[in-house]
Amino acid sequence: MRKIALMLVAILLSGCGAGASDQPAAAPSDSPSSAKASSSTPSDAPSPSAAVPSAMSSNVPPPSPNGLEAIQNLLTEQWETLQEKHAFQLQLVYSTEKAVIMTIRPYGDIEREPTEEEVEAFKSDLFELAGKPFPLELSVWECCKNEPPVTGKIKSVENGRVLIVNDNKKNGNSDDPEAFWVGLSADGKMIDRDGEAILSIDETLVGREAKAWTTGMVNQSYPGQTSALKIVIE
Secondary structure, X not given: OHHHHHHXXXXXXXXXXXXXXXXXXXXXXXXXXXXXXXXXXXXXXXXXXXXXXXXXXXXXXXXXXXXXXXXXXXXXXXXXXXXXXXXXXXXXEEEOOOOEEEEEEEOOOOOOOOOHHHHHHHHHHHHHHHOOOOOEEEEEOOOOOOOOOEEEEEEEXXXXXEEEEEEEEEOOOOOOEEEEEEEEEEEEEEEEOOOOEOOOOOHHHOOOEEEEEEEEEEEOOOOEEEEEEEEEEO
């Protein structure tokens, strides 16, 4: 009897062990049920702050020099269209590592003063042609407000140009007088002291005093050669 009782105890103990192994294991601490429980907070706890996106740096590097040079070439190719629309003449354009440098002047009415709105509209068209904004340093050159760079007496006339010689100024370090062959730009004008247009450049001008406001471009020969926006004959 004692032997049978011991066998029954062993069977009962082994059955309890088997039953225990069939029970589901305890959920690990990172299981969904555990996470849900651990994430619960009191109703008066502060809610987490919303994420703040990082601000983009304002120091955006400019396009590569090659990119700016390509933009410069594109604008130069399209200049006739720009000039017709905005009445600006291109004086100077080149590109550096940082920007396209451009100087323009009024075309046609050479002494008009462009408004800020006109200049902004012109810049907007430049950006549209380029397909995007780009670093631009734009200056507007205005004619005839300062003293004329070329003054003197007309000594000769040739091929639609006048030779203006200033005997009171020397040509650099030489003993030669300052002298320039001066023609008119496509939109230039020649007038007398009363503002009346002089339509013919001929020998009747020889011996008269003249003042010329040039485009700023000079061929450094002697006499120098330049183009004027305005010539006033005394």
